[in-house]
Amino acid sequence: MSLALLDESPIAPPSDLGPHRRKDYEVLPDEPRCELIFGRFYVSPSPAGPHQTVALQIARLLDDIAVAAGGLAQIAPMDVALAEHSVVQPDVLFLSKERRSRMAERVEGAPDLVVEVLSPGTARRDRGEKLRLYAESGVREYWIVDPAEKQIEFLVNDDGRFVVALPADREYRSSVLPELRLDLETFWQEVAKRLPQQAG
Numbered sequence: 088m089s090l091a092l093l094d095e096s097p098i099a100p101p102s103d104l105g106p107h108r109r110k111d112y113e114v115l116p117d118e119p120r121c122e123l124i125f126g127r128f129y130v131s132p133s134p135a136g137p138h139q140t141v142a143l144q145i146a147r148l149l150d151d152i153a154v155a156a157g158g159l160a161q162i163a164p165m166d167v168a169l170a171e172h173s174v175v176q177p178d179v180l181f182l183s184k185e186r187r188s189r190m191a192e193r194v195e196g197a198p199d200l201v202v203e204v205l206s207p208g209t210a211r212r213d214r215g216e217k218l219r220l221y222a223e224s225g226v227r228e229y230w231i232v233d234p235a236e237k238q239i240e241f242l243v244n245d246d247g248r249f250v251v252a253l254p255a256d257r258e259y260r261s262s263v264l265p266e267l268r269l270d271l272e273t274f275w276q277e278v279a280k281r282l283p284q285q286a287g
Contacts, residue, residue: 104172112174120164124216126172132208134178140281141234142178142204148269149181149200156266157184158199166193167201169224175217177201178232183264197225199264204232218242222249227263237275 105126112123120131134142142162149160159182168174174193181200182190189196201221203213213231221229222244229249231240241259242249252262254271261267 108171109168109174120176122176123172123174124212124220129212131176132206134204134206137234137282138178138204138206141232141278142202144274144278144281145202145204145230145232146179148274149179149202149267152266152268153181157187158182158266159187159190161190161194167198168193168195169197169220173220173224175220178204181264181267183266197221197227199226200228200230200261200267201226202230202232204234218249222247228252228261228267234278237278239269239271 105128107123107126107128109123112121112128115121115128120133121128122131123129146160146162152158153160161180161182163178164176165180166174166176167180177198179202180194180198181202182194183199186196186199189198203209203217205213218229218231225244227244229242229244231242233239239259241252241254241261243252243261243263252259254260254269257270257272259267259269259271
């Protein structure tokens with residue numbers, strides 16, 4: 088089978104579905120790592136060190152919350168089947184106690200929270216096709232993390248579209264998942280401790 092693998096999202100995302108479906112995704116080899124988004128295959132490049140440091144720190148925090156609340160946190164690569172035309176591998180995901188049963192060989196259906204850590208090769212996709220896909224699929228919250236700017240956009244699903252939620256002072260508290268809290272200053276300090284120091 089000949090496949091078109093996209094490295095980058097188009098500037099204007101296509102409005103139609105591509106030709107591929109979940110059955111096509113399931114027979115792909117493990118490498119290169121791909122995602123199926125609205126019927127099109129996108130190659131997922133290997134992330135850089137700072138990206139992984141941020142993703143791991145978020146996963147640690149979410150795992151602690153999940154253990155206390157009876158939920159589950161997972162880090163990529165973990166398939167999330169959102170539709171016949173879309174199977175993705177978010178950087179980090181969180182399932183509440185109520186949605187934990189969606190975890191089997193892969194996650195079947197929308198997680199409560201999806202976190203994508205921006206990198207140059209995926210930023211357009213994370214803010215474009217994936218944002219739309221997560222909103223339409225019923226992901227309750229979407230965090231877009233920018234390691235370069237040390238910023239996190241907190242987006243809450245409002246009837247199939249995301250709206251921005253703002254932290255109070257330096258702490259973010261989720262309005263839809265009350266167990267989720269994030270002290271932003273402490274988070275970025277912990278990330279900085281784990282990054283190599285620049286010579287200079």
